[in-house]
Amino acid sequence: MSSHDARGQLVDAIQDRTARVAVIGQGYVGLPLALEFSRAGYSVVGIDADPDRVAAITVGQYPTHDIPSETLQALLDGGRYRVTTDFAAIEDRDIVVICVPTPLRKSRDPDISFVAAAASEVASRFRPGQLVVLESTTYPGTTDELLVPLFEARGARIGADCFLAFSPERIDPGNATFKMKDIPKIVGGVTEACTRLAALLYRQIVVSVREVSSPAVAELAKLYENVFRNVNIALANEFALMCRRLGVSSREVIDAAATKPFGFLPFYPGPGIGGHCIAVDPFYLAWKMRLNGYEARFVHLADEINAAMPGYVVQLVSEALNERQRCLNGARVLALGVAYKRAVGDTRESPALEVLHGLRQRGAAVSYADPYVPSVVIGDAEFKAVPASDENIAAADCVVVLTDHPDFDYARVSELASLVVDSRNATWGIPAPHGRVVRL
Ligand SMILES: NC(=O)c1ccc[n+]([C@@H]2O[C@H](COP(=O)([O-])OP(=O)(O)OC[C@H]3O[C@@H](n4cnc5c(N)ncnc54)[C@H](O)[C@@H]3O)[C@@H](O)[C@H]2O)c1
Numbered sequence: 103m104s105s106h107d108a109r110g111q112l113v114d115a116i117q118d119r120t121a122r123v124a125v126i127g128q129g130y131v132g133l134p135l136a137l138e139f140s141r142a143g144y145s146v147v148g149i150d151a152d153p154d155r156v157a158a159i160t161v162g163q164y165p166t167h168d169i170p171s172e173t174l175q176a177l178l179d180g181g182r183y184r185v186t187t188d189f190a191a192i193e194d195r196d197i198v199v200i201c202v203p204t205p206l207r208k209s210r211d212p213d214i215s216f217v218a219a220a221a222s223e224v225a226s227r228f229r230p231g232q233l234v235v236l237e238s239t240t241y242p243g244t245t246d247e248l249l250v251p252l253f254e255a256r257g258a259r260i261g262a263d264c265f266l267a268f269s270p271e272r273i274d275p276g277n278a279t280f281k282m283k284d285i286p287k288i289v290g291g292v293t294e295a296c297t298r299l300a301a302l303l304y305r306q307i308v309v310s311v312r313e314v315s316s317p318a319v320a321e322l323a324k325l326y327e328n329v330f331r332n333v334n335i336a337l338a339n340e341f342a343l344m345c346r347r348l349g350v351s352s353r354e355v356i357d358a359a360a361t362k363p364f365g366f367l368p369f370y371p372g373p374g375i376g377g378h379c380i381a382v383d384p385f386y387l388a389w390k391m392r393l394n395g396y397e398a399r400f401v402h403l404a405d406e407i408n409a410a411m412p413g414y415v416v417q418l419v420s421e422a423l424n425e426r427q428r429c430l431n432g433a434r435v436l437a438l439g440v441a442y443k444r445a446v447g448d449t450r451e452s453p454a455l456e457v458l459h460g461l462r463q464r465g466a467a468v469s470y471a472d473p474y475v476p477s478v479v480i481g482d483a484e485f486k487a488v489p490a491s492d493e494n495i496a497a498a499d500c501v502v503v504l505t506d507h508p509d510f511d512y513a514r515v516s517e518l519a520s521l522v523v524d525s526r527n528a529t530w531g532i533p534a535p536h537g538r539v540v541r542l
Pocket of ligand 1: 126127128129130131149150151152155201202203204216217219220237238239240271272273274275378379
């Protein structure tokens with residue numbers, strides 16, 4: 103197949119929506135993406151290595167509140183989306199998008215094994231005329247150094263009969279304002295032809311696409327976004343510690359500063375950093391820089407500050423109880439929220455779990471309420487969620503707000519709890535007539 107034919111056929115198939123798409127990894131990123139392509143009219147197969155996940159999706163179940171069961175079921179019934187564990191499904195696909203995890207090893211170095219495994223499956227089935235896009239957040243150079251050689255070893259001519267690009271996913275689970283289609287995509291192809299094709303693909307499903315000159319630029323753009331967030335949250339956290347020492351509310355200060363209409367973006371303190379992105383991605387950059395003889399100082403300082411926050415919240419609970427002549431050992435502590443952020447059920451890297459672990463280690467009898475998380479493991483024990491009922495709130499010696507889910511009635515919490523430690527400023531502005539509220 104000539105390069106002109108390969109590219110031309112893909113352009114036509116993308117534009118007339120006859121291109122067959124595979125999305126590898128059907129998690130927080132891959133499933134919504136697969137559904138978006140399917141809604142746009144493409145035939146989509148989702149491939150996931152986890153048979154339990156595939157079985158759940160097949161019957162319309164998915165553990166996020168962003169995709170209601172009925173929506174998923176309707177798309178499955180519509181016949182343009184299906185899901186499987188079988189990589190043979192790639193064989194007739196024109197487009198393959200890879201959305202597998204990129205966690206850290208215990209050493210906090212990148213664990214790129216999921217990307218390598220998925221890309222090897224795709225490369226081993228390469229046929230001329232395919233577009234392959236990596237979406238997983240990763241270190242700069244992954245596309246050029248890891249993916250390109252895998253495909254070239256199979257005889258692919260990148261930019262001629264095989265089109266490779268990196269396009270970072272930027273979704274924000276739980277964000278009702280900005281859904282996948284509302285968030286501009288960044289696309290960096292290995293060659294210009296790769297960039298153009300990948301950009302054309304994404305223009306079918308999102309508001310706008312920014313083409314950049316290389317995969318490394320796109321890889322770094324995603325890392326910069328997340329380092330920016332990580333560093334600014336660390337700044338807000340350290341600022342909150344300083345404000346407490348001065349007896350001033352950090353929330354009031356930040357909100358006042360945020361009235362400046364330019365040059366300022368508000369970030370707020372919390373019990374630490376969690377999730378699969380902000381807590382993890384900066385280390386992908388730091389690792390790559392170390393290989394290049396450079397220490398990413400902001401990344402390390404931000405991590406130091408953010409990592410100390412769960413311990414600081416434990417200390418706040420202990421001190422607040424102490425002031426009421428209670429000790430943490432034996433105290434009943436009810437946590438509101440264990441997810442790493444509001445309106446999601448994701449507990450990966452959640453600082454709430456570390457706070458609860460620290461409280462338990464000091465002898466507190468902990469329980470938690472979280473409408474999105476039915477159970478969690480803390481240390482050696484499994485906990486089941488309890489309702490955030492009036493009885494449970496009133497019975498606790500301390501209610502600690504760890505995730506500011508919109509589902510909790512904070513006015514009721516402030517009214518009924520004998521003591522509230524609010525690590526999210528969720529009770530900000532609400533009077534606490536009978537109790538005492540300690541805020542970050
Ligand atoms: N979750 C987010 O909010 C978010 C936002 C932007 C970017 N990202 C990035 O997107 C990537 C995916 O994250 P996620 O949150 O969707 O992860 P996830 O754990 O929710 O989903 C990943 C899925 O990939 C599957 N998988 C793992 N290895 C596989 C393989 N070799 N073949 C097929 N399937 C495989 C897993 O079973 C899982 O279902 C990561 O790089 C992450 O950093 C995530």
